[in-house]
Amino acid sequence: MNFTQKSLTNVRNNIGKYIIKTPVFRFDFIDNLCGCNVFFKCENFQHTGSFKYRAALNAIKNIPSEYKSRGVITHSSGNFAHALSKASNELNIPCHIVMPNNTPEFKKSSVKLYTDNIFECEANLKSRELMTKKNLKDKNLYFIHPSNNTDVILGNSTCTLELIEDYQNLDYIFSPIGGGGLIAGTSIAIGNFSKNCKVIGAEPSNVDDAYRSLISGKIETNTSTNTIADGLRTNLGTINFPIIQKYVKEILLVSEEEILASLNIILNKLKLVVEPSSAVVLAALIKNKSKFKNQNIGLIMCGGNIDFENLKF
Amino acid sequence: MNFTQKSLTNVRNNIGKYIIKTPVFRFDFIDNLCGCNVFFKCENFQHTGSFKYRAALNAIKNIPSEYKSRGVITHSSGNFAHALSKASNELNIPCHIVMPNNTPEFKKSSVKLYTDNIFECEANLKSRELMTKKNLKDKNLYFIHPSNNTDVILGNSTCTLELIEDYQNLDYIFSPIGGGGLIAGTSIAIGNFSKNCKVIGAEPSNVDDAYRSLISGKIETNTSTNTIADGLRTNLGTINFPIIQKYVKEILLVSEEEILASLNIILNKLKLVVEPSSAVVLAALIKNKSKFKNQNIGLIMCGGNIDFENLKF
Numbered sequence: 001m002n003f004t005q006k007s008l009t010n011v012r013n014n015i016g017k018y019i020i021k022t023p024v025f026r027f028d029f030i031d032n033l034c035g036c037n038v039f040f041k042c043e044n045f046q047h048t049g050s051f052k053y054r055a056a057l058n059a060i061k062n063i064p065s066e067y068k069s070r071g072v073i074t075h076s077s078g079n080f081a082h083a084l085s086k087a088s089n090e091l092n093i094p095c096h097i098v099m100p101n102n103t104p105e106f107k108k109s110s111v112k113l114y115t116d117n118i119f120e121c122e123a124n125l126k127s128r129e130l131m132t133k134k135n136l137k138d139k140n141l142y143f144i145h146p147s148n149n150t151d152v153i154l155g156n157s158t159c160t161l162e163l164i165e166d167y168q169n170l171d172y173i174f175s176p177i178g179g180g181g182l183i184a185g186t187s188i189a190i191g192n193f194s195k196n197c198k199v200i201g202a203e204p205s206n207v208d209d210a211y212r213s214l215i216s217g218k219i220e221t222n223t224s225t226n227t228i229a230d231g232l233r234t235n236l237g238t239i240n241f242p243i244i245q246k247y248v249k250e251i252l253l254v255s256e257e258e259i260l261a262s263l264n265i266i267l268n269k270l271k272l273v274v275e276p277s278s279a280v281v282l283a284a285l286i287k288n289k290s291k292f293k294n295q296n297i298g299l300i301m302c303g304g305n306i307d308f309e310n311l312k313f
Numbered sequence: 314m315n316f317t318q319k320s321l322t323n324v325r326n327n328i329g330k331y332i333i334k335t336p337v338f339r340f341d342f343i344d345n346l347c348g349c350n351v352f353f354k355c356e357n358f359q360h361t362g363s364f365k366y367r368a369a370l371n372a373i374k375n376i377p378s379e380y381k382s383r384g385v386i387t388h389s390s391g392n393f394a395h396a397l398s399k400a401s402n403e404l405n406i407p408c409h410i411v412m413p414n415n416t417p418e419f420k421k422s423s424v425k426l427y428t429d430n431i432f433e434c435e436a437n438l439k440s441r442e443l444m445t446k447k448n449l450k451d452k453n454l455y456f457i458h459p460s461n462n463t464d465v466i467l468g469n470s471t472c473t474l475e476l477i478e479d480y481q482n483l484d485y486i487f488s489p490i491g492g493g494g495l496i497a498g499t500s501i502a503i504g505n506f507s508k509n510c511k512v513i514g515a516e517p518s519n520v521d522d523a524y525r526s527l528i529s530g531k532i533e534t535n536t537s538t539n540t541i542a543d544g545l546r547t548n549l550g551t552i553n554f555p556i557i558q559k560y561v562k563e564i565l566l567v568s569e570e571e572i573l574a575s576l577n578i579i580l581n582k583l584k585l586v587v588e589p590s591s592a593v594v595l596a597a598l599i600k601n602k603s604k605f606k607n608q609n610i611g612l613i614m615c616g617g618n619i620d621f622e623n624l625k626f
Binding site for chain 2: 023044045049106267268270271272273274304308
């Protein structure tokens with residue numbers, strides 16, 4: 001698949017009227033703390049509270065016409081389930097979600113707003129995939145992977161397109177890495193539309209599969225999913241990995257304590273509700289601020305769906 | 314004291330370069346929920362996380378010159394202490410804060426960033442006032458009341474000035490009422506610069522002194538301070554009350570459950586960190602939405618200093 005300027009512009013035109021052009025915030029406090037100029041691209045204000053709505057909308061717009069009446073299916077316990085169910089609802093396409101049986105109630109209820117077709121599976125990847133395959137086959141549905149899918153990547157790219165259009169002098173954009181769909185979208189936007197901006201990945205040390213994959217040259221997996229950044233627990237996708245290899249200059253790792261400290265700053269000083277996955281990028285910048293002195297840095301705040309009941313600093 | 318167009322414009326010019334022109338946010342979700350067009354004036358993004366910085370800055374700028382080396386004093390456990398200490402620090406004026414000994418640590422630490430002159434008193438109004446008087450006299454300081462002070466009111470007015478300048482078609486502005494300084498500032502801004510906009514007060518039922526005062530025509534007091542909206546526990550001030558009588562069309566009361574439900578919406582749906590006092594105005598609108606159908610409504614989100622550790626929905 002080639003991701004060309006034209007394909008990216010088409011996607012943007014295709015989904016523009018459905019998505020929010022999210023605001024970019026600046027904070028003197030952060031500029032002083034980090035010694036550089038920081039631009040927060042606030043996808044927490046996107047529909048369904050995360051960038052995933054861009055991906056879901058674009059993917060739904062592009063399903064083959066024979067599936068429009070039967071519908072789509074994905075497996076996700078979090079933001080993509082929420083995004084795909086709302087996007088499907090918006091475009092009148094039936095939506096089916098496979099969800100682990102340990103999904104928190106507040107996440108389930110977000111999805112239930114838009115679809116009744118929720119199938120619970122065991123809380124492991126194998127059960128997810130089996131349950132998805134079974135429903136896919138039985139109901140003849142169209143499968144959309146939450147991150148490893150070209151339409152998803154293209155949808156994600158629109159976030160960075162907006163950012164670099166409004167702030168053309170960015171030196172770096174920091175993106176979190178889970179399955180790799182967001183940073184792949186960021187990469188193709190930068191690759192096509194910016195000459196000087198570089199892409200930096202940010203990943204929790206506890207789930208550092210992308211960091212290790214870049215070093216070894218092949219997709220590594222996580223043995224644990226023990227991070228507060230629940231959006232980043234998934235493994236790197238096969239479509240995303242070569243894009244990341246091509247464009248991502250460096251992946252920075254941060255500890256759980258560093259993620260929590262940054263989350264604390266964003267909630268209590270900046271007054272923005274973001275989820276821990278968003279705090280990962282600020283944590284990576286704060287930890288490495290000497291490297292980025294006086295530079296113009298875009299930070300993608302990927303989402304804002306946080307469970308306040310379980311928040312402990 | 315006359316609050317004229319000229320005096321308001323002067324204040325704005327005087328403090329403009331020190332304060333943040335806070336953003337105004339709109340949300341389809343809220344417009345649909347309330348059946349009107351809602352404009353959130355986000356003072357949670359103001360320096361020190363509340364509108365109080367406007368008040369503090371203006372008050373500090375206007376102290377008689379003989380006090381500039383000796384400094385100012387106030388009594389506050391919350392946002393005004395934080396705001397006055399930072400504003401004083403900004404203008405190199407010594408600042409003294411009288412604070413109840415049950416003030417939460419996170420609030421104390423915000424003030425300690427800017428001044429070491431913190432005097433602890435017992436957690437009641439009498440002890441506050443005694444401790445303030447003693448220091449005022451001993452150290453020959455200048456007293457600035459957190460809400461019942463003309464420079465404070467004038468500083469507060471700049472928030473509404475910004476709002477109505479950018480959104481000239483507002484039909485109503487909702488402001489919370491504690492000591493009455495914010496709604497008095499809102500009132501003089503509307504009284505001087507808007508022909509059609511009306512001011513609505515929002516107050517917790519549990520501390521409904523302003524509501525009762527408007528009915529009885531004299532300042533009533535609260536027997537309890539039992540509300541989650543910690544910024545609104547204080548009693549109405551003598552300077553603020555006649556301004557409120559002149560300009561405020563109506564005061565709407567809301568229950569603790571309604572405040573919490575609105576806070577939940579603002580944090581979890583709108584992704585803004587606001588304190589319970591801010592949620593009071595949205596609660597008042599939601600409760601009375603049939604009265605305001607299709608109107609253009611400005612809601613002042615007065616601050617964002619919330620203790621997440623104690624948040625329970």
